[in-house]
Amino acid sequence: MYSNTGTMSFNPRCSFCLRLRGTYRFRWKRATVVIALCMFIIMMGAYLRKHRTDVQGVARRLGELEPLESGTQHEERKRDVDLKEHIMTLKRVYRALEEPWQLNQTTLRRVRSKLQDQLVSARTIFFTKRTTHVGTERRFPRKPNETFTVNKNLYNHLIQENPLNLNGYRKCNVVGNSGILVNSQCGERIDGANFIFRCNLQPLHQYSRDAGIRSNLSTLNPSVLWVRYQRLENKKSKRLFTDIASQYSGVVAIPTGGASGLKWSLRAMDELKKSSVSAKVALIDPQHILSVREFWKHNVTGTISTGMYLTTLALILCEEIHLYGFWPFSYNQYGQPIPFHYTDDLQKPSIHHHMSDEFNLLMKLHQAGVLHVHVERCT
Numbered sequence: 001m002y003s004n005t006g007t008m009s010f011n012p013r014c015s016f017c018l019r020l021r022g023t024y025r026f027r028w029k030r031a032t033v034v035i036a037l038c039m040f041i042i043m044m045g046a047y048l049r050k051h052r053t054d055v056q057g058v059a060r061r062l063g064e065l066e067p068l069e070s071g072t073q074h075e076e077r078k079r080d081v082d083l084k085e086h087i088m089t090l091k092r093v094y095r096a097l098e099e100p101w102q103l104n105q106t107t108l109r110r111v112r113s114k115l116q117d118q119l120v121s122a123r124t125i126f127f128t129k130r131t132t133h134v135g136t137e138r139r140f141p142r143k144p145n146e147t148f149t150v151n152k153n154l155y156n157h158l159i160q161e162n163p164l165n166l167n168g169y170r171k172c173n174v175v176g177n178s179g180i181l182v183n184s185q186c187g188e189r190i191d192g193a194n195f196i197f198r199c200n201l202q203p204l205h206q207y208s209r210d211a212g213i214r215s216n217l218s219t220l221n222p223s224v225l226w227v228r229y230q231r232l233e234n235k236k237s238k239r240l241f242t243d244i245a246s247q248y249s250g251v252v253a254i255p256t257g258g259a260s261g262l263k264w265s266l267r268a269m270d271e272l273k274k275s276s277v278s279a280k281v282a283l284i285d286p287q288h289i290l291s292v293r294e295f296w297k298h299n300v301t302g303t304i305s306t307g308m309y310l311t312t313l314a315l316i317l318c319e320e321i322h323l324y325g326f327w328p329f330s331y332n333q334y335g336q337p338i339p340f341h342y343t344d345d346l347q348k349p350s351i352h353h354h355m356s357d358e359f360n361l362l363m364k365l366h367q368a369g370v371l372h373v374h375v376e377r378c379t
């Protein structure tokens with residue numbers, strides 16, 4: 001059966017040999033199919049791993065990188081390697097965001113109808129005199145085990161009815177507070193939408209070139225009253241507060257996170273009522289915040305950020321959504337450090353939010369054509 005060259009050969013007259021040859025041929029065919037299948041699986045695995053690094057792995061690694069304080073030589077070397085990897089990841093995210101984007105209205109409507117199914121509707125955003133009465137009970141989003149009751153004082157602070165156009169808006173821009181906006185020159189583009197959402201009553205005039213000046217709905221997180229306005233304790237801080245608030249139009253919406261926040265919010269509302277601020281001031285119903293959190297609970301753990309909350313409002317109210325100033329990372333695509341906020345006073349990131357989960361979610365919505373995340377310069 002073996003030739004003098006050492007290879008296997010078959011005697012054509014031997015029926016056993018012929019059967020054996022048939023078996024070998026058959027096995028070779030099978031082996032080729034199995035090898036091709038394995039190679040396909042390996043290649044798919046590599047592709048999916050790369051894709052995961054692009055979108056889902058971004059923030060977890062950034063989270064690990066955040067504390068870049070000095071340590072031993074070994075730690076410093078590791079930190080340098082991590083930093084390089086981190087910046088490579090950010091570059092990939094930038095590249096993904098630079099790819100042509102197209103609005104997918106069908107998917108946007110599908111997301112909206114899912115939100116409405118879970119009672120996240122534009123009708124129920126605010127506490128209004130029309131829909132709330134003295135004695136209404138609510139849970140605080142920060143401490144869901146604690147309830148509070150709407151008393152006469154709180155009721156007197158409520159707006160009469162929902163100030164939003166419940167038929168919705170055509171094109172909306174949601175402006176986050178990231179330092180990525182510094183020198184972006186995106187002000188004009190941001191102001192070009194039909195409806196503009198802003199976070200936490202940032203000063204407008206001095207940042208108009210990069211962040212724009214128009215506003216239709218801005219939040220005022222009570223924590224900003226501590227950080228920027230020294231709890232409205234003196235004349236100077238009160239004046240600064242009303243000066244900045246007077247740059248706003250539309251609605252200033254105050255979330256009710258917890259008991260002490262609510263106390264400070266009512267004080268801020270009193271201050272605005274005394275001043276010449278033209279924007280309407282409204283309290284967000286905590287039930288609405290809890291419903292939004294419940295809706296995203298599989299994507300974002302814990303409290304959602306102001307930017308994510310406003311993006312959700314845009315999903316229920318707008319036909320086309322663009323996001324600016326959303327970049328919760330410490331570096332840009334060139335590896336240059338960037339501040340956390342585009343204003344220089346509020347420097348500390350909030351410890352309550354899971355910005356990385358949120359950014360992953362925004363990337364997914366961007367790639368599905370539901371909304372457009374902008375991180376490019378607008379020049």
Ligand code: CDP
Pocket residue numbers: 175176177178179199200221304305306307308325326327328329339340341349350353
């Ligand atoms: O109230 P909160 O602490 O959530 O917000 P902020 O720090 O005033 O910023 C407003 C929003 O901008 C955040 O909720 C984020 O959605 C977004 N943001 C971001 O994406 N990247 C940053 N570096 C800072 C803020």
